[in-house]
Amino acid sequence: MSRARVLVLNSALGPLDYRVPHGMTVEPGSIVVAPLGPRQLVGVVWEPERMPSDAEVGDNRLRNLIAVADAPPLRDPLRRLVEWTADYYLAAPAAVVRMALSSTAALEGQKLVVEYRATGHVPDRLTPQRAQALERIGDRQGLIRELATIADVSDGVIRGLVKAGAIEGVEVDIDSLYPLPDPDHAPPALSAEQAAAADALVADVAAHAFHPTLLDGVTGSGKTEVYFEAVAEAIRQGRQCLVLLPEIALTEPFLKRFHDRFGCEPVAWHSGLRSSQRRRAWRAIASGQAAVTVGARSALFLPYADLGLIVVDEAHETSFKQEDGVHYHARDVAVMRGKFEGCPVILASATPAIETRQQVALGNYAELRLPGRYGVAELPTIEAIDLLEQKPDRGRWLAPSLVKAIGETFERGEQSLLFLNRRGYAPLTLCRTCGHRFQCPNCTAWMVEHRLTRRLACHHCGHVEPVPRACPECGDEESLVACGPGVERIADEVAALFPEARVAVVTSDTIWSPAKAAEFVNRMEAGDIDIVVGTQLVTKGYHFPNLTLVGVVDADLGLEGGDLRAAERTFQQIRQVSGRAGRGEKPGHVYIQTHSPKAQVMQALVTGDAETFYAAETEARRDAGAPPFGRYAAIIVSSEDQPAAHEIARLIGRAAPEVEGMHVYGPAPAPLAMLRGRHRYRLLVHARRTLDVQDVIRGWLGALDWPAKVRVSVDVDPYSFL
Known part of the structure; x- marks a missing residue:
């Protein structure tokens, strides 16, 4: 090629033409560095016929490309996915390509870095901090900042140990290889139903063809173990797998389950990775060395060398929809990537979206069902608490029967979970003297009080301010009152009712990284927590055998706002959180607090009649011409x-x-x-x-x-x- 059409990573620009200098070789998909005025931009070479330019430029006016990145070209299936995503979601192609090239450091070629490890030498001047550092570091190796974090000391302490000869630097390749999962490491003992579903998924992987399948199983039915068998088959064939999870907090528990099954962890991809970790993962994925990648929705656009299977876990989750930038839905784009790659796609869910169920009804997706829980575990009993009849005590939010159930569960040494999808202490703070309400200066939204941090916060823009002593409108002190409950307020109520119980608040404010999620899981499994009060972060993915009681504090909350999917989303969320109860040998119980116990969605939850609920919701959508009709x-x-x-x-x-x-x-x-x-x-x-x-x-x-x-x-x- 003497001339190349390049899609530069600038959404305001269309494709630009450049001259390919003598001695440089490029092809469609090549990642290049191109000049634009005084700047240098990264771009991707594209087929001219697939990416028309607004204006043709003569060869004599073209500028030379500067360099070709030391990275494999973006393959044809990924380029077709970029085109489809940009066309369907009315986005700039450059904005979609940017998601594929999400680690610019990965384009720099081989890179060496100095890491540090203990030498075994004990320095003459051994301060308590130095002793703590050497003890905690042990045989670990890493950057100075990483070792300081492990040892819980400052960077200066680690540098002092380097000068003293107790820690030495070693040059390592930053792109060291990932361990390869062993598909035969610890195969599970599957039930007959699980084995039949697994065999069907394994056959799809072996067929090397596009085949979307809904894996519809109740909570605790072993969906993960079933699709792990399809992952194992792809590994045996030397092909790559992608598993999408809706929340970063779910990554750590998943990594542990994966390690137990395959003997090592998969490659993780999420926003919590450092730049060096993203670089290593990107290059391993692009080279084909990364066998299995697990990540959030952005992992969908990575340049896999040979993708053999895509799994979308908790496929009904609305967090798969990107609300900023390119407004794509990862579930739907995953199906399209499977089509372009020619590989099977598994959508795993206990509460499939109506859109997915409709695709099954049309025959576009296959369906595999797991109707019962695995082993001796049984589905929990579900009971609605009518808050019009069982009113909580004044100033309280938990009905007497739920309080009684929590107390009995605590006395048996079992764990409880209280679910309220509202962060903070209270959603509104007002002045009882003049009626002033605290509103965000940047958004049409109330400021939410967070007593753990003593701040008022906007959950839309992130604006925070301290809670004032007096009303800014009338100046009256002691007049500010919190209205309504958030999880922190429920946690305070639980602590007052059960002072001996160990209570944990689990929200995105407290579980903001995979490491924090792992700490929470370890505490639950060790029995260090008696009662969890959490938001939707705890409704999915977790398996705690000793958790036997779930209380939904306000089941009506999700029905507010006029969203066409409100009833479906409420059903999914409460069904998912109910599934956390009774996952072991002990039976589970669920209490749903509601002001509308006769509402269709509440009746469906109590009776477990999902089919009738979905049929009515689907018919209502059909009548309204709403998605998917x-x-x-x-x-x-x-x-x-x-x-x-x-x-x-x-x-x-x-x-x-x-x-x-x-x-x-x-x-x-x-x-x-x-x-x-x-x-x-x-x-x-x-x-x-x-x-x-x-x-x-x-x-x-x-x-x-x-x-x-x-x-x-x-x-x-x-x-x-x-």
Whole structure:
């Protein structure tokens, strides 16, 4: 190639043409460094016919490419996925490619780094901190910062030990190889139902063909052990596997289960990795050395050399939907990656989304069911507590029957879990004298009180401020009152009721990394926690045999807000958290506190009749033409200048095309009318399933202009309507 079309990592630019200098070899997918004015940008060489340029430039005007990165080219299936994702979600191709090249350090080629280890020499001056460091480091090896963290000392202590000769530096390749999982390390004893499902999945892997399958099993049925057999088959064939998890906090428990089965940990990919760890993982994945990768949704776009299996665990989870940048849904993109790679895709869930169930009904996905729990474990009994009849004591939030059940569970030496999907102490703080309510200065949202940190925090933009002693409006002291419960308030109530119980609060405020999640799991397994009070972070993935009681503090909370998926999401969430109870030999019990015990979703949870609930929800969606029987797309207009945002929103609304089978609603102020200092308006496009709504929106918005201070984004298949 003497001329190359390059997609540079700048979403504001389209593809650019460059000259390939003599002696340089590039091909479609090559990662290159290209000049742009005085700057140098990373880009990917693309097929010209698949990535048209706005303006053709003569050969004599082209600038030379600077270099080719020391990394394998992006393979054809990944390039096709980039094109599909950009087209379907109306995103800039460069923004999608950026997710594939998410570690710029990985493009620098082989790299050596100095790590440190103990020499066995004991220095003459042995301070308590130095002694602690040498004892805790043991035979470990790592960077100075890593060893300081392990030893719980400052970097200076480690450097002092280096000068004293007690620790020495060794040069190592930063891209050292990962251990390879052994597919025959510890095969499980599967039940007949599990073995049948595993055999079907293993056959799909052996067939080397695209085949999406819903693995639908109740909580505790052993879905992970079943799809591990498909992972084992892919490893035997020398092919790579990807397992997607919805939460970073689930990564650590998964790594432990994987290690028990395969003898080593898989390659982890999530936002908590250091730059050097991301580099090592990226290069191992691109070279094919990483056999199994487990990660959050961003792992979906990594450049796998030979992908043989994709697993989406907890596939119903809404956190697989990306709400910033490229608005993709990892579950759906995973299926498309499987199609382009020609490999099977497993969607594992105890509460599959209606969209997935519809694909099964249409025959597009296969289905494997695991209707019972593994071994002697049985599904928990579920009981609704009518809060209109069983009112909690004044100033309390737990009904008497739930309190009694917690006490009995504690006396038996068993563990309890109280679920409330609301972080902090209270969702609203107001002044009882003048009625002033504390609102975020950047968002249309109340400030949430966090008593553990003594702060008021906005859960949308991250703004924090100390809790004032007096009302800023009227100056009255001792007049501020917390309204409503959060998990911290429930934890205080539990501590007052059961002062001898050991209580743990589990939210994203307390479990913010895989290491914190591992610490929580170890404490639960060791019996160091009696009662857990947590948010949706504890509703999935955890297996605690001694946890026998689950209490849902406010089952009605998820039904607020008018979301079309509210009932389905509530059912999934409560069904998942109920599944934490009774996973061992001891029976489990679940109490659901609600003001509407006769509501369809509550009846379905108590009776366990999921099929009737899903059938009614599906029929309601069909009648409304809502997904999966119709299509939605949201257009969000935002600006720091409110009149400008309003005017452009009205302009877009007036320019809406008349298309048969499509309706446009709005513009209207978004429920979160201001977010992170930007005023927001929304339009909702509702179209029939067969309409190419992306093409309509592309032509509609492409004919309009708006000032740079106004931002217009499109969310295809939205999950958030805020």
